Amino acid sequence: MARIVMKFGGTSVAGPERIRHVSRLVTAEVRAGHEVAVVVSAMSGETNRLVRLVDELAADIINSDRIVGGAVEDEYDSVVASGEQVTSGLLAIALRRRGVRARSWLGWQIPLKTDMAHSKARIAEIENSAIGPSLRSGQVPVVAGFQGVNERGRISTLGRGGSDTSAVALAIALKADRCDIYTDVDGVYTTDPRIVPEARRLNRIAFEEMLELASLGTKVLQTRSVELAMHNNLSVRVLTSMAEVDDVNPGTLVCHEDEAMEERVVSGVAYSRDEARITLLRLADRPGMVAKVCKAMSDANIIVDMIVQGISRSDTVSNLTFTIDKHDLEKALAVLESNRDEIGHESLKSDSNVSKVSVVGIGMRSHTGVAQTMFEALAARNINIEVIATSEIKISVLIDSEYTELAVRALHGAFGLEVT
Amino acid sequence: MARIVMKFGGTSVAGPERIRHVSRLVTAEVRAGHEVAVVVSAMSGETNRLVRLVDELAADIINSDRIVGGAVEDEYDSVVASGEQVTSGLLAIALRRRGVRARSWLGWQIPLKTDMAHSKARIAEIENSAIGPSLRSGQVPVVAGFQGVNERGRISTLGRGGSDTSAVALAIALKADRCDIYTDVDGVYTTDPRIVPEARRLNRIAFEEMLELASLGTKVLQTRSVELAMHNNLSVRVLTSMAEVDDVNPGTLVCHEDEAMEERVVSGVAYSRDEARITLLRLADRPGMVAKVCKAMSDANIIVDMIVQGISRSDTVSNLTFTIDKHDLEKALAVLESNRDEIGHESLKSDSNVSKVSVVGIGMRSHTGVAQTMFEALAARNINIEVIATSEIKISVLIDSEYTELAVRALHGAFGLEVT
Numbered sequence: 090m091a092r093i094v095m096k097f098g099g100t101s102v103a104g105p106e107r108i109r110h111v112s113r114l115v116t117a118e119v120r121a122g123h124e125v126a127v128v129v130s131a132m133s134g135e136t137n138r139l140v141r142l143v144d145e146l147a148a149d150i151i152n153s154d155r156i157v158g159g160a161v162e163d164e165y166d167s168v169v170a171s172g173e174q175v176t177s178g179l180l181a182i183a184l185r186r187r188g189v190r191a192r193s194w195l196g197w198q199i200p201l202k203t204d205m206a207h208s209k210a211r212i213a214e215i216e217n218s219a220i221g222p223s224l225r226s227g228q229v230p231v232v233a234g235f236q237g238v239n240e241r242g243r244i245s246t247l248g249r250g251g252s253d254t255s256a257v258a259l260a261i262a263l264k265a266d267r268c269d270i271y272t273d274v275d276g277v278y279t280t281d282p283r284i285v286p287e288a289r290r291l292n293r294i295a296f297e298e299m300l301e302l303a304s305l306g307t308k309v310l311q312t313r314s315v316e317l318a319m320h321n322n323l324s325v326r327v328l329t330s331m332a333e334v335d336d337v338n339p340g341t342l343v344c345h346e347d348e349a350m351e352e353r354v355v356s357g358v359a360y361s362r363d364e365a366r367i368t369l370l371r372l373a374d375r376p377g378m379v380a381k382v383c384k385a386m387s388d389a390n391i392i393v394d395m396i397v398q399g400i401s402r403s404d405t406v407s408n409l410t411f412t413i414d415k416h417d418l419e420k421a422l423a424v425l426e427s428n429r430d431e432i433g434h435e436s437l438k439s440d441s442n443v444s445k446v447s448v449v450g451i452g453m454r455s456h457t458g459v460a461q462t463m464f465e466a467l468a469a470r471n472i473n474i475e476v477i478a479t480s481e482i483k484i485s486v487l488i489d490s491e492y493t494e495l496a497v498r499a500l501h502g503a504f505g506l507e508v509t
Numbered sequence: 510m511a512r513i514v515m516k517f518g519g520t521s522v523a524g525p526e527r528i529r530h531v532s533r534l535v536t537a538e539v540r541a542g543h544e545v546a547v548v549v550s551a552m553s554g555e556t557n558r559l560v561r562l563v564d565e566l567a568a569d570i571i572n573s574d575r576i577v578g579g580a581v582e583d584e585y586d587s588v589v590a591s592g593e594q595v596t597s598g599l600l601a602i603a604l605r606r607r608g609v610r611a612r613s614w615l616g617w618q619i620p621l622k623t624d625m626a627h628s629k630a631r632i633a634e635i636e637n638s639a640i641g642p643s644l645r646s647g648q649v650p651v652v653a654g655f656q657g658v659n660e661r662g663r664i665s666t667l668g669r670g671g672s673d674t675s676a677v678a679l680a681i682a683l684k685a686d687r688c689d690i691y692t693d694v695d696g697v698y699t700t701d702p703r704i705v706p707e708a709r710r711l712n713r714i715a716f717e718e719m720l721e722l723a724s725l726g727t728k729v730l731q732t733r734s735v736e737l738a739m740h741n742n743l744s745v746r747v748l749t750s751m752a753e754v755d756d757v758n759p760g761t762l763v764c765h766e767d768e769a770m771e772e773r774v775v776s777g778v779a780y781s782r783d784e785a786r787i788t789l790l791r792l793a794d795r796p797g798m799v800a801k802v803c804k805a806m807s808d809a810n811i812i813v814d815m816i817v818q819g820i821s822r823s824d825t826v827s828n829l830t831f832t833i834d835k836h837d838l839e840k841a842l843a844v845l846e847s848n849r850d851e852i853g854h855e856s857l858k859s860d861s862n863v864s865k866v867s868v869v870g871i872g873m874r875s876h877t878g879v880a881q882t883m884f885e886a887l888a889a890r891n892i893n894i895e896v897i898a899t900s901e902i903k904i905s906v907l908i909d910s911e912y913t914e915l916a917v918r919a920l921h922g923a924f925g926l927e928v929t
Contacts, residue, residue, distance in 0.1 A: 105565040139595065145525040146602045161602045167613050168598035171591035175559065178588035182566045182581045193587050197617065198662055242618055 091266040092124040092224070096234065096256035099133030100273040101330035102176045110330070112183035114271070115229065117334045119189050124224055126263060127191075128234045128256040129180055131172025136249075139169045162207030166236075166246045170196070173233035173252070181231045191229040194220060196236035196244065201255070203237035203245040210237060210245035211313075212254065215262035224263065232259060250311035257314045261321045268323055269340075270310060271330035276341035277302070277309055279506040280358040284494045287507035291356060292339065295346040298356045301449040301483045305359035310343070318343065346451055354452035354459060355504040358497050361445045362490055364394075365415035366475065367425070371435035374407045381432055382409060382425075389424045391417045395445070395478040395487060409434075410476060412487060415441045443475065444493040447485040448500055460484055466503035472496050511686040512544040512644070516654065516676035519553030520693040521750035522596045530750070532603035534691070535649065537754045539609055544644050546683060547611075548654045548676040549600055551592025556669075559589045582627030586656075586666045590616070593653035593672070601651045611649040614640060616656035616664065621675070623657035623665040630657060630665035632674065635682035644683065652679060670731035677734045681741045688743055689760075690730060691750035696761035697722070697729055699926040700778040704914050707927035711776060712759065715766040718776045721869045721903045725779035730763070738763065766871055774872035774879060775924040778917050781865045782910055784814075785835040786895065787845070791826045791855035801852055802829060802845075809844045811837045815865070815898040815907060829854075830896055832907060835861045863895065864913040867905040868920055880904055886923035892916050 095115060102108050111129075118125045130136075147161045177193035184191035199220055203210035220230050234252025239245045247254050253270060260268035276290040277299065294302075296319035303312040309327055318325045328340025342348075372378055379398065386393050391413050399408035413421055418441055425437060453459050463484055467474060472495065476487035488496055501507065515535060522528050531549075538545045550556075567581045597613035604611035619640055623630035640650050654672025659665045667674050673690060680688035696710040697719065714722075716739035723732040729747055738745045748760025762768075792798055799818065806813050811833050819828035833841055838861055845857060873879050883904055887894060892915065896907035908916055921927065 105562060108566060142525060142595070142599055143602060146528060146599050147606065161605060164598040164601045164605075164613055167615070168595050171594045174591045174594070175562070175588050178584040179562055179566050181584045182563060185581060185584075186567065193584055195587070195664075244615075 090122045090124065092126075092263060093118060094126050094128060094256050094260035094263065094265045094268045095271060096128040096252060096268065097130065097180075097271045097330055098252065098273065099130045099136070101271050102129050102131075102180065103133045105179070107330075108176070108179050108183050111180060111271075112187050112189075113334050114330065115180075115184060116187045116189050119229060124227075125229050126220070126224055126259060126265070127180065127229060127231045128252055128259060129173060129176045129231060130234050130252040131176055135172040135175070136169060139172055140165075143168055160207075163243050166207050166210075167244045170233070170236040170244045170246055173235050177231045177233040184229055184231070189229055190227060191231055192223070194230050194232045196233060197238035197242070199232070201237040201258070203239050203247070205239050205241070205245075207239075207243075207245055209248040210239065212237060212247070212258045215258055217262050221263060248311075248313075250314075253311040253314035254317060257317045257323060257325065260323055261317070265323070267326060268318070269326045269328060271328060272309065273329065273331065274309065274327075275329035275332070275338065276327050277343070277357070279356065280497055280501050281360070284360075284497050285358075285501045285507075288501065289507060291341050293342045293344060293348065294356055295451045296343060297346065297482055298449050298451055299343045301447070301480070302357055302359050305361060305445070305447045305449065305483070305485065315343065324348075353450065354456045355448045355450035355506065356452075357449050358500045358504075358506065359447045359449060360493055360497050362493060363415050364412050364443045364445050364487065364490075365418040365421075365439060365441040366410060366412050366443050366487060367418075367421060368399075368408055368410040368438045369425070369432065369434035370408050370437060371406045372409050373433045378432070379409060382411070385424050385428045385432070386413070386421060389420060391421050391424070395476045395485065397476050406435075412443070412445070412476065442490045443487050444490040444496075445485050445487055446493065446496045446500065447483050448504065449483040451482050453482050453484075462503055463500060466499045467496060470495055470499050472499075510542045510544065512546075512683060513538055514546050514548060514676050514680035514683065514685045514688045515691060516548040516672060516688065517550065517600075517691045517750055518672065518693065519550045519556070521691050522549050522551075522600065523553045525599070527750075528596070528599050528603050531600060531691075532607055532609075533754050534750065535600075535604060536607045536609050539649060544647075545649050546640070546644055546679060546685070547600065547649060547651045548672055548679060549593060549596045549651060550654050550672040551596055555592040555595070556589060559592055560585075563588055580627075583663050586627050586630075587664045590653070590656040590664045590666055593655050597651045597653040604649055604651070609649055610647060611651055612643070614650050614652045616653060617658035617662070619652070621657040621678070623659050623667070625659050625661070625665075627659075627663075627665055629668040630659065632657060632667070632678045635678055637682050641683060668731075668733075670734075673731040673734035674737060677737045677743060677745060680743055681737070685743070687746060688738070689746045689748060691748060692729065693749065693751065694729065694747075695749035695752070695758065696747050697763070697777070699776065700917055700921050701780070704780075704917050705778075705921045705927075708921065709927060711761050713762045713764060713768065714776055715871045716763060717766065717902055718869050718871055719763045721867070721900070722777055722779050725781060725865070725867045725869065725903070725905065735763065744768075773870065774876045775868045775870035775926065776872075777869050778920045778924075778926065779867045779869060780913055780917050782913065783835050784832050784863045784865050784907065784910075785838040785841075785859060785861040786830060786832050786863050786907060787838075787841060788828055788830040788858045789845070789852065789854035790828050790857060792829050793853045794825050794827045798852070799829060802831070805844050805848045805852070806833070806841060809840060811841050811844070815896045815905065817896050826855075832863070832865070832896065862910045863907050864910040864916075865905050865907055866913065866916045866920065867903050868924065869903040871902050873902050873904075882923055883920060886919045887916060890915055890919050892919075
């Protein structure tokens, strides 16, 4: 007998028929003798619908000088959290219909306590004094994901994709043996199967690799949920909710490095098209110049990702190239323009037709030659590398976005990822 | 300066545009220097959508012998209460956008405490220790109607139309000067204007009259909210939310008898088509026979409304006629069939093509001749009266439903209700 937290995403609970199917998957684990707690997202599309309502009513609130009540994140949270409230109740009903004792739990009922940061709160503590005994008594708690309650008794939410984090945090609080994240894909792949049909589902992947993949554009798990699982050494399994109860459905186990080893150097190839590149030309080559640019971006809530300082023909000026999320490009250009005197660049270039392609693998720590293999594979296809960024377990390159698929396929092949 | 509770129904908050309009109405009261608390329903249609989801997942739950978890009313409440959670947050945002300090309050946050009867809970207590100071500080509390929390910390709901009751109960707890119920009509009318174009909006109506009208089919206010207001002598105003801020919008004041007097005998004519009549023929004329029939109905949760025992040709048998909600007719006939031996009727007749038409007026207490005027007006149109029921302030008749409009118009004219 194990204690399991099962988490179901938006497409898994998209309507009554899907919710009934989820109730079958949960019932199977209960019948197998396990203690089961469930975490659910809102029906797919529902969170977006609620966000649109908030956006429509909050429009111009930031530009209006008549605002007394300040921001609206507290009310955003209260409105948007209703989506998970609905699915948790419906799944509890579906489970009872199958003869399983179940009840819904909202964030404030557990309580799942968070800090005061509305719309992107962090979990402070999960009380298990109410939900723990319920679980031990054989009842299945169906927890509304994504939501908590802060110390003022207001509803808070954990940010988009936050239900993954709810599930992992709950599994840790309940000392669960594992956390199963059910989604619309059947695991973590070596790369996007829409680009590389030979992409292979990984049986295991290390936390660190999953973290890099998550932050590099692989949208299977929310980054914070992986961090949390890693720090608490909780194994997380990613698997599909579309399978039937009797199907073989191993998914991918995200676990500690030692358990994850499959004697491979590179585990996956990730890509992101949400990139934009800015180059500041003929910048005065003075100490602190890079920090000044980064601070201007940071003050505007723009995250600078890759960054490289180029050498210029003269000794006293240089170029600075960095990348940001392409949705922030317009804002970033305005910030640079208004700080032009202080930064002192002569001119700037920007490009939003760029992609970031990355190879990730724990094995890179102990193997040399990964960079060489990567650069050769790209050079052989005449793909020009604009910027390079590396960490202990990943290498990312910025390229013209036209070459994205070609680059992903080339790297997938070069590292032999299609071979089992 | 007054303290006012403003309540807005489903059509008043049906979408972003309507919610913005409501925020203008609330802002006008705040700018006039009043202390204002608001209660909102869910967007019109939303509660039905949520109920349908519950119904679909709960289908057959009562007939299944595999059910462990019992009924689903607790989860129904949690799911359905989400509708008011959404509108309370959205209206708070719309108010802030107009420069008014506002925040949403959910039932459990106040807390509005109820008994344990899920899906039809009664309010036990409203704490004003949190919401009261907020109101005094000039903040507008926007309360999610229809919902509360029970002593187990689960969400409860007050039954359909329960937001009226929330508003009245909150007004009492906050010692408000009045409670304004904004709806899609501009007040209480002498009868349905769709049937009688000359129907007149009443400036005032007594609690007792409103109670009778509410239970006789006039769907302006929930019956329980009127009872509650009456027992606490809280004036309630019914008015339209469709008016502009500057419009004259007096509505109808529901108040104590002494204040309501307009020297009239009859205040209104109500009708209901949701009636069915059952006649048990040649019933043994023994004591307790009527009680036996009523108990059988009550055990099946069927409410018996009008009831009359007819005289038969013999001394030892009689007929019994009673009316029920037409939606319960099939169930009622099954109950009578299965209890036939005990009740001992020879045969029965039933008819669901019947309507109940009623005249209501506090003045009937001190005026005679109302019944005579009523019966003469109906007789003059050859409308046959099947059953009669009276109380201190109303007379109801059951007639063939074909004659409903004719009867309503005849009575409205006979009592001179079109005259100001």
